[in-house]
Amino acid sequence: MVKDILKNAEEKMKKTISVLGNDLSTMKAGRANPTMLDRVQVEYYGSMCPLSQVANISAPEPRVLQISPWEASLLKDIEKAILVSDLGLNPSNDGSVIRLIIPELTEETRKNLVKTVKKTGEDSKVALRSIRRDSNDKIKALKKDGELTDDEVKKAENDIQKTTDKFVKEIDSLIEAKEKEIMSI
Template structure:
């Protein structure tokens, strides 16, 4: 049962790390990154559709994102969705594909994005700590129900803490990497 709690904890924490990776990928750094467009939803035949489902998105050069819709009629709605997004970029439409030139970030904007990355990672840490608390609560309940001894409880809680520390370290590493990415000129 203790092992099950630890395994369950690791699974939940892995999901949190994956969510953090996705969230950090969508934060714009100095380079063009197709993941920047992941949150953009396009009005396509009357229904909101994620941009990556209706177009091929590539970064042929470090500062350019190329968007080629599978259906040419979606070109204008993709362009409109990008303009309405919070990316702060101007798409150029040549009739077949859309190019986005990612401008150089200002120092002020870099610092702002770094703060966003830190906040995102702090949110992930809160989730990890909540998972730790839940696991410890389950262990305490097991001890209260005489399923495990006090020594086993202590050992299991130490293991929960080790798992939590490992994942918090991963969050810190991911955040540090993203901050370097953002601050890179």
């Protein structure tokens, strides 16, 4: 029973790290990266689809993204979706492809982006702590039901804390790497 709780907590923590990694990859850092457009949704035959499912996205130059829709009729919809997104980029449409020029980051923009990265990291740590708390609550419930001894509870809570610490360190290293990437551009 305790092993299931620990395994479940670790799986949830891994998912939290995975979500953080995805979030960090979509943050623009002055370089063109196709993952920046992962959250852009385009209307396609009446339903919303991720941009990557209706167009090819490439980075032919360090600061340029090129979007080649699979259907020419989607150009206007893609352009509109980019404009309403929170990316702050202006698409340039030449009739067959859309180009996005990624602006150079100013010092102020870099600092604001680093703040956003740190906040995202802190939100992930809060999620980890919530998972830890839920797991500890389940363990305490087992003790209350008489299924665990005090020593077993202490050991299980220790194991959960070690797992939490491991993932917090992983978050710290991801955040640190992203900060270096942003400030070195």
